[in-house]
Amino acid sequence: MKKAEFRQPSALFFSLIAFFAITVFGGYWTQSNNESIVSQHQSLLGGISRTQASVLERRLSSAFTSAQILAYEVEQNNGYGEWFSNYADKLIKSIGGIENLQLAPDGIISDIYPLKGNEAAIGFDIISTPRFKDEAMLSIKHHKMFVIGPVALVQGGVAVISRAPVFLNRGTQRELFWGFASAVIYLDNLLEATQLKQLEQEGYQYSLSRKHAATKETIVLSSSITPLSDIQVSTNLILPVGTWTLRISRALDAQLKHRKITGYVISITVAFLLSIALYAILIQPLKLRTLVKEKTAELQELAYKDPLTGLPNRRFLQDSLPKTLYDNQKRKRISAFIYFDLDNFKRINDTIGHDVGDQVLVIVGDRLNKLKHVSDLVVRLGGDEFGILLGDISNEKQAAKQANQVLESIRAPIKMDNKEYILSTSLGIAMIPEHGYDLVTIMQNADMALYQAKLMGKNQYIFYTETMKISTHNLIKAEDDLSLALQRNEFEMYYQPQFDLHTDHVFGAEALIRWNHPEKGLVFPNDFISLAESTGKIVQLGYWVLESSIAYLAKRKDEGRPDILLHINLASEQLSDPHFVTLVKELLEKYQVPAHLIGFEITETSILEDIHLARYLLQTLKEMGICIAIDDFGTGYSSLSQLKNLPVDLLKIDRSFVMDLENDPDDRKIVEAIIAMAHKLNIKVLAEGIETREQWKMLAEFQCDFGQGYYVSKAVTADEFNQGTSVIHQD
Numbered sequence: 001m002k003k004a005e006f007r008q009p010s011a012l013f014f015s016l017i018a019f020f021a022i023t024v025f026g027g028y029w030t031q032s033n034n035e036s037i038v039s040q041h042q043s044l045l046g047g048i049s050r051t052q053a054s055v056l057e058r059r060l061s062s063a064f065t066s067a068q069i070l071a072y073e074v075e076q077n078n079g080y081g082e083w084f085s086n087y088a089d090k091l092i093k094s095i096g097g098i099e100n101l102q103l104a105p106d107g108i109i110s111d112i113y114p115l116k117g118n119e120a121a122i123g124f125d126i127i128s129t130p131r132f133k134d135e136a137m138l139s140i141k142h143h144k145m146f147v148i149g150p151v152a153l154v155q156g157g158v159a160v161i162s163r164a165p166v167f168l169n170r171g172t173q174r175e176l177f178w179g180f181a182s183a184v185i186y187l188d189n190l191l192e193a194t195q196l197k198q199l200e201q202e203g204y205q206y207s208l209s210r211k212h213a214a215t216k217e218t219i220v221l222s223s224s225i226t227p228l229s230d231i232q233v234s235t236n237l238i239l240p241v242g243t244w245t246l247r248i249s250r251a252l253d254a255q256l257k258h259r260k261i262t263g264y265v266i267s268i269t270v271a272f273l274l275s276i277a278l279y280a281i282l283i284q285p286l287k288l289r290t291l292v293k294e295k296t297a298e299l300q301e302l303a304y305k306d307p308l309t310g311l312p313n314r315r316f317l318q319d320s321l322p323k324t325l326y327d328n329q330k331r332k333r334i335s336a337f338i339y340f341d342l343d344n345f346k347r348i349n350d351t352i353g354h355d356v357g358d359q360v361l362v363i364v365g366d367r368l369n370k371l372k373h374v375s376d377l378v379v380r381l382g383g384d385e386f387g388i389l390l391g392d393i394s395n396e397k398q399a400a401k402q403a404n405q406v407l408e409s410i411r412a413p414i415k416m417d418n419k420e421y422i423l424s425t426s427l428g429i430a431m432i433p434e435h436g437y438d439l440v441t442i443m444q445n446a447d448m449a450l451y452q453a454k455l456m457g458k459n460q461y462i463f464y465t466e467t468m469k470i471s472t473h474n475l476i477k478a479e480d481d482l483s484l485a486l487q488r489n490e491f492e493m494y495y496q497p498q499f500d501l502h503t504d505h506v507f508g509a510e511a512l513i514r515w516n517h518p519e520k521g522l523v524f525p526n527d528f529i530s531l532a533e534s535t536g537k538i539v540q541l542g543y544w545v546l547e548s549s550i551a552y553l554a555k556r557k558d559e560g561r562p563d564i565l566l567h568i569n570l571a572s573e574q575l576s577d578p579h580f581v582t583l584v585k586e587l588l589e590k591y592q593v594p595a596h597l598i599g600f601e602i603t604e605t606s607i608l609e610d611i612h613l614a615r616y617l618l619q620t621l622k623e624m625g626i627c628i629a630i631d632d633f634g635t636g637y638s639s640l641s642q643l644k645n646l647p648v649d650l651l652k653i654d655r656s657f658v659m660d661l662e663n664d665p666d667d668r669k670i671v672e673a674i675i676a677m678a679h680k681l682n683i684k685v686l687a688e689g690i691e692t693r694e695q696w697k698m699l700a701e702f703q704c705d706f707g708q709g710y711y712v713s714k715a716v717t718a719d720e721f722n723q724g725t726s727v728i729h730q731d
């Protein structure tokens with residue numbers, strides 16, 4: 001794999017080398033191809049040339065030989081005589097290509113056959129004419145025939161003249177130069193016997209030449225109109241008069257040039273294409289690597305990023321934590337991990353929808369991002385859980401400051417689609433390295449602190465302490481106990497009468513749960529309701545309470561007892577249960593109990609957790625005919641003005657205000673004001689925890705409508721309530 005990896009410059013270098021190599025090879029191939037064509041042509045030309053030369057050679061030899069034959073005849077006849085004309089005639093006829101035969105005793109032409117047309121030559125002095133003198137003298141000296149020409153003939157055409165020296169008494173001491181016997185050879189005829197003219201038409205060139213016997217200069221006897229080209233072959237004709245040369249050529253230059261250009265163009269094109277292909281192949285692994293890198297980065301981002309909020313995720317935290325811790329250790333700094341989730345976020349998801357839930361999470365993510373410092377890391381750990389790793393702090397105070405900022409930032413209302421959502425969060429803080437040095441321990445401990453923050457009423461932060469381990473353990477055990485108690489039917493509903501402060505008439509009751517614990521005896525709700533809420537068991541328990549209460553009303557009806565209004569406590573988790581309304585309807589239907597016989601007591605803090613949702617739910621319940629009561633009023637943050645927007649029938653003033661009515665003038669003023677304001681809003685008021693006659697009287701004076709308290713009765717069993725025996729009020 002490593003070998004296949006190429007850097008871009010290397011790929012370019014190799015591609016260039018390939019380009020040059022292929023170009024050079026292409027050039028060489030073109031060149032050698034041309035050379036091969038040249039050599040093919042040369043061999044072809046050689047063949048043609050040899051064939052034509054042999055034709056010429058044969059014809060010329062016989063033509064030249066005629067001069068020798070004539071010379072021999074003169075020698076035989078010891079000079080010329082009457083025989084010449086006859087003899088010459090026969091000779092011309094038997095040997096083609098001879099224009100005429102001549103005799104030149106002492107070098108002066110005296111006889112010509114045929115004479116006609118050649119008369120001008122009679123008397124021509126061969127030896128004395130400067131043009132021929134040297135060759136003539138050499139001929140005589142060496143007893144060798146010589147040639148003159150080409151000569152343009154008077155009657156047209158071109159000829160060469162071979163002249164053979166004639167010696168009388170040859171080979172004896174009396175040897176005597178007699179003169180010359182000449183044959184005028186008609187070149188045109190001679191050439192006609194060859195294919196040279198035809199070849200010329202076919203694009204060949206030729207040249208027939210001889211060397212001047214004396215000057216050695218080349219004399220061209222015949223040639224094509226087009227001069228010879230470079231690619232030519234020559235063949236020597238061995239003739240009695242010496243060696244002649246026939247050259248044949250073929251003009252291939254243009255063709256070769258064209259082939260050369262084509263070859264070079266093809267070579268460069270092929271080289272270019274191949275080197276590009278090579279480059280593409282070589283950079284393929286590079287591209288692949290880049291692609292793999294990109295994809296890996298994308299995957300890494302996906303693996304490390306929460307797709308919804310864009311915040312880093314748990315894995316990123318896990319991978320980056322060791323480095324942060326190591327850096328801090330070196331710089332003698334500490335860190336902290338804040339672990340938190342949104343209080344009752346499930347309610348938004350379940351009732352308003354996951355889309356809104358998602359948007360809320362995105363907004364929360366943005367807010368957290370704005371809060372963080374350079375060395376902090378904000379992560380989404382899943383669902384509505386977030387974490388902040390404070391990378392560079394020196395004490396708990398700084399962690400607490402940051403936690404407060406988170407609380408504030410989450411509390412700021414979220415506006416969406418003309419609606420406002422108020423969230424809160426609970427935070428657990430683990431100091432690092434004090435509370436753990438690996439992510440699992442740190443998160444476990446921060447989670448325990450978070451759990452405590454929820455138990456303590458949410459909307460706050462808690463630092464982890466070692467004792468939490470024990471309480472967490474206890475919580476888990478408590479959850480198991482609650483499940484078991486439900487299975488074993490250890491819970492029982494008690495009923496505390498509610499009465500009219502002005503008529504003393506008991507019009508209803510509050511249903512209050514009790515746990516008949518097999519070991520601890522009667523356990524009161526304050527000892528297990530908050531546990532049930534924090535473990536989520538409250539929904540199951542709430543359902544049991546609802547069914548038991550409605551069943552009790554049904555039973556009373558069956559027993560012919562008067563109708564009462566039964567107030568049932570609802571936990572905030574039940575409000576966010578999307579099936580709650582259906583569930584209530586089903587139970588009322590099942591037990592045939594009219595809706596106006598039940599009322600729901602909801603604490604103002606539960607309502608404030610999500611006022612929009614609460615308003616919608618309470619409205620639905622109210623429309624069914626159910627009485628809606630606000631419990632523990634005055635303990636939360638709600639104001640009376642908020643009440644006017646809620647479908648509330650009854651306001652329950654918290655026991656803490658009633659308790660000190662006799663002694664605390666402030667409480668008196670508050671209670672009086674609450675009652676007056678509630679009445680203005682058409683809301684009835686019930687005072688909780690009336691324990692004394694004095695409290696009763698005061699409340700009656702304040703125009704409080706109803707009351708509930710030990711002064712009249714504690715919460716009692718169903719049987720006791722039915723009998724009315726529990727009422728201790730003596731007035």
Ligand SMILES: Nc1nc2c(ncn2[C@@H]2O[C@@H]3COP(=O)(O)O[C@H]4[C@@H](O)[C@H](n5cnc6c(=O)[nH]c(N)nc65)O[C@@H]4COP(=O)(O)O[C@H]3[C@H]2O)c(=O)[nH]1
Pocket residue numbers: 496511512513524525526529542545569570571601631632655688689690691708709710711715
């Ligand atoms: N000192 C004193 N106390 C008085 C007096 N009159 C009534 N109380 C007590 O005050 C509490 C009134 O109920 P709450 O405010 O709804 O407060 C309730 C309610 O919030 C919750 N709870 C009780 N039953 C249920 C239930 O079935 N479901 C849910 N979700 N919560 C319940 O537990 C809380 C405590 O219930 P309990 O222990 O039954 O305590 C009851 C009742 O026994 C009085 O004159 N003096």
